[in-house]
Every structure is written in C-alpha cells, then in structure tokens.
Amino acid sequence: MAVMTGEDAAPISLTGGRAFRGNLTRIRIRWVIAGLVGIFCIVGGRLVQLGAVVQDTSIEGRSQQEISASRPAILDRNGLEMAVDIRVPSLYAEPRRIIDVDDAVEKLRTVLPDLDAKWLRSKLSGDKGFVWIKRDLTPEVEDRIYQLGIPGLDFLTESKRFYPGGPEASHILGSVNVDNKGIGGIEQYMDGSGLAQLQSVGLAQGQNLAPVQLSIDMRVQHVMREQLLDALTRYHAHAAAAVMLDIHTGEVIALSSVPDFDPNDPSSMIAPYNGEPRMRFNRITAGKYELGSTFKTITIAGALDSGAVKMTDRFDARFGVRFGRFTIDDFHGQHRILSVPEVYKYSSNVGAIHIMQQWGKDNYRAFMTRVGFDDPLPIELPEKTTSYIPKKFADVTAATASFGHGISITPLHMAAAMAAFVNDGVYEPPTIYRRSPEQVKALAKRFISSQTSLEIRELMRLNALEGSGTVMDRQAQGYRVGGKTGTAEKVEHGRYSTSKDFNVFASAFPLDDPKYAMVVIVDEPHREGPTTGDTAGWNAGKTTGMIVANVAPMLGIAPNFSKAIDDQLVPPSIR
C-alpha cells in the first residue's frame, strides 16, 4: 500500500508496505502458534486427566493382592505339613470387553456345561467391570477355557487353605473364612501377630512366606485323638479331651478335644453334636472345670514345699470333717489314721483337708496364685478362659478346694502345674510354638523345690502302682507312668449331680526321668462293662495308659520292666 504525500513525489511506501505485510504475517504466525499451543495444551491436559484416573481394580471390595495373598504353611515339630496353601484358578469376566455375548456363552458352556445359559448371558452382558463366573477351578479346566480364546475372560489365582490332617488338629489350627482370614486357633493368632498387615500391603504373595513350625507332633496328636474318640464311644461320654506337654520346654506336644470339627469346612465348627449346640469347643483351654482330686497333688505339693507338712506326718481320717450342717467324708473310706502317701493313694478328702489346715488356708490360696491358676493361660490360642477361684478362702471353701471342688481351672492350667512339679519344680509356660533353649532359660520359674518335686514323683508313681492309677498302669506297663485321678460330680441346676461325673487323670512319664506331662478329661462317662467302675481311674486313667503305650515308642521312650526302677522311685518307706 502506498501513501501519497505529493503529486511529484516518488512513492516512499515500499518499506512501509513490506513492514505492514511482515507485521501481518507475524501476527498470523502468532495466532497459529497460539492455536497450536492451545491444542497441545488440550491434548496434554487430557493426557494428564487420563493418567490421573485411578482404575478401580478391587474385586468385591478386596484388592487383587488380598485375594491372591497367601498364608504361611504350618508345620508340626517334625516338618509335616498341618496347613498348606493351594493356588486355585478362578474364572472371571469383564463384560464391557466382551464383544459377542452369545458366542462367548456358547463356547464357555462346552467346557463348563453345568453353567446355566440364561444366568451366564445375564452375567456377561452389561457394562460391569468385573464378575466372577466360577471359582476354584482345576488347572485342566483353566487350560481348556484359555484355549477357547474368548476376549474379556481371564483367571485370577486365589489362595485356598487346605488342612491335610482334616480334623486331627482342629482345635490347635482353627480355620480360615472365605476371605482367608483366620477364625480361631493358631490361624487367628497369626493374623493378630502381623500377618494381616503383611497381606494388606501385598507382601504375602506366592511362596515367599517362611513356614511356621509348631511344637505339635502329628503322630502323637493322631494317637491322642483316636484314643479320645475311642473313649467317647467306649464310655458313652459327653466329651473327652487331652493335652500333653514337654515338661522341659512347656511345648504342647498334642492337644485334642472331641467332639471337634474339620478345619477344611469352617461351618462344621458350629455344627450341633448329638443335637446339642456349642459342643465343639476346645475344652483344654476354653473350658473350666472342677478338676476334683487331681487337686490333691497341688495341695500336697504346696504343703510339703512349705515345710508345714512332712511325708511322714500322719492325719486322722477316721471321721468326716464337719462344717455346720455339712460333713465331708471319703469316697474310698479307710477310716483310720493315714500318712501323706496314704492320703494320696486312697484319695482321702478328709486327709487332704487336714493337710491343708495344717498348712493354712491363706497359704493354700497364695500357692494357687503362685502356680499361675489366677492368671489367664499364656498360650497363643485365642480360645481361652480364666479360672474361677474365690479371692479369699472361707474355711469351707478352702476345705473343698483342697480336693478340687468349688474352684474351676482349665485342664491346661493343671497340665502346666503338673509339668512343673515333675520338672524339678521348674515351671515353663505352655506354648504352641517351638521354643529355643535360651527362651526356656529366660522363662523358667520355680514353683517348688527339687526335694518336693522328687516327693511328688514318688507319690504319683505310688498311686499308679497301688492306688487309683492301677488300671492306667496295666495299659502302659514298662513306661513308668504316674498320676492322680480326679472324679468330680458335675453341677446340675445349682447342685452336685450324683449320676453325672467329670473325670480327670493328671499324669507324667517316664517318672524315673520325667519328660512329658498329660491331662486327660472325660466328661460324663459311663461304665464300660459290668465289672468296671465309673471313677476316673477306669476311664480317664485307662485312656491315659493307652495313649502312653502308643506314643512312648514314638517319643523315644523305651519300656523298662526292671523292678529296681520302681523300688528306687517309690522307696519302701512310703509304701
């Protein structure tokens, strides 16, 4: 464009026009740049937006990691698996990615014909991101479905708990629910002690969890459970339970309580037994009972240890002891003057009361606290109960408590105390896990002196040779078992029943070099035959003997019939 300034003047607009055009181009370029930058901004923004979208990968409220999270294998003390994880493929679909629903349904039903076509079609159509089609498939079925090549179908490996022993160790292991969370037993304990956190952050994957070793010996566990089931049928009993401890370490070698359940089917936990609900609980840790005359071991051990009573002391058991209207008398009445070993051997209630009275009822109460009967059990199993022992003993409660009535503790409390009494008087808190020698040393606690421990062992063996443990000893000949029976009448409607008993046998073996302590309980047993009795020696005692006879060879205890051992164990002075 020219700008005319005069008629003869030459146009001087050339540079101006070029500049004008140049300006225009620059402006256009600027617009284009602005436009392009704008477009790129939009594209970039969209990319950022897409990147920021959090894909919801959770499946029915659980992350994929949680579903495939595994639990550590549980081994017994010999390395035999008690619980393992199996990896099972589960088929799921993403309906929004399925192109031809009818085709997919048809193909899928060639492999899984039991799926309903209509149900499958409704599952596969729609805009859902995730639906389960079928869970717990076998690898072969997985392969065949994979070969079909249907888009939108995929597999997720789920961890499933499998207990190869079935119900063998049910009360120790507990079980897991469908979400692989522990419900009861050691499984629940493991969740509480950090496994649940590991799983939620995804660290518990595949085979990378170290197996957990328990103190249980599955062979002993099996024998114990078999014998208890036998006892259940043999005595038409309500229930039976037993626990065996390694006295030196406090490790539980076997623990069984029948009726029990199958951990592979957690619903069996609450299934009624013989029409009665709440029967399948762990009677060893979660049941408290009046353990009857087995308490005489506690009474005598405490009294001897205090020095107030000596083995040679004699007690008048000619007459019952009167408390107001009540008279306490003996079941196997001797009605004469008895020495301490005789009180134990004949299980004299009157004798036990006199021993306790000579010692002092407050001392007796304090001794119960000392042997840990007040405290809850230090065992890992979540199913446990606390004892019932009055804070302060009145004369009559102290008297009944001296032979195990009017106070309740769990059978495991009794087993741990018996273990301590024969382990040179040193207590080890019971555990389900393996325990190292250092831990054993750190946890050791003295209950009674070595001398008293020796005397208690003498009494226990004496009772097996001449007292209420003879039926037991006949079964376990040669294994130097000793123990005390306890026959308690069950409380029914607030009073003691004369027909329903609760029988206990607390034992240890081999008594010349004690290694194991055991408590067996039989709830409401009946006579085996017309020639047998129904007191504890006949059922709980016999069961103890049969268990020992079976497991002693497994535990490396050789039978010894030498009379010299018994002569040394039970000196003639106390016979």
Next chain:
Amino acid sequence: MIRKLNIFLMLTSAIAFVAVYGLKYSVEEVAKSKHELERQIEHQQADLSLLKADWSYLNQPGYLQPIILRHADQLSLQPIKQTQFGSLGDIPMRPVQPDTDAMTALFQSLEAGVDPVDKPIGGK
C-alpha cells in the same frame, strides 16, 4: 543445501517410522510371551502347591493308619508290645573262642597260592 537436508530428514523419518512400527510389534510379541510365561509359572506354582498338598495329605498319620489296618492281615502286622522292645544289653556277646581251624585252613591255602575267592575251601 535445503533440498539435501529435506531428503535426509525424509529418509530419517521413513526409517524411524519403519523402526517404530517394528518396535511396536516386537514389544507386543515380547509382552505376549511374557504373559504366556507368567501364566505358565502361575500354572506350575498352582500344580506344585497341589502336589505338595497331596504329598502332605498322603503322609498324615490319620491317612496312613486306616491303610495299615486294612492290610494288617495280609502283611501280618501287629502293634508293637512293650515286651518286644530290646536293648543292646540283651544281645549276646560274640563267641569267646574264634574259629581257629578255619583261620588256619585259610592261611594255609593262601600260602599254597590258592585264593579261596577263586576256589572256595572245601570244594564246590
């Protein structure tokens, strides 16, 4: 100059195009084989876990005992009794007198150059 540069750039972009195309497909290939391998590993781990579970099931005392009871008659198996256990002390000592005659015969035959390994003493 510009022309040459343009030709060069066009060639580069053509090559880059082909290379990216190829790369894309090879990556897809690798991803596919990776997925395949992962699936195979998962599969084998699942198999392994099942086999392990099987093995531990077959080793359970509760599984073995019924089998033993079932075959107790054929194999004449019986629970061991306490009285059947022995100790080292029960085993009699070796006979005090060694069999000197046999030893002499052996040495004599060796001296005579006849190795009893080749030709047992006493014929046969």
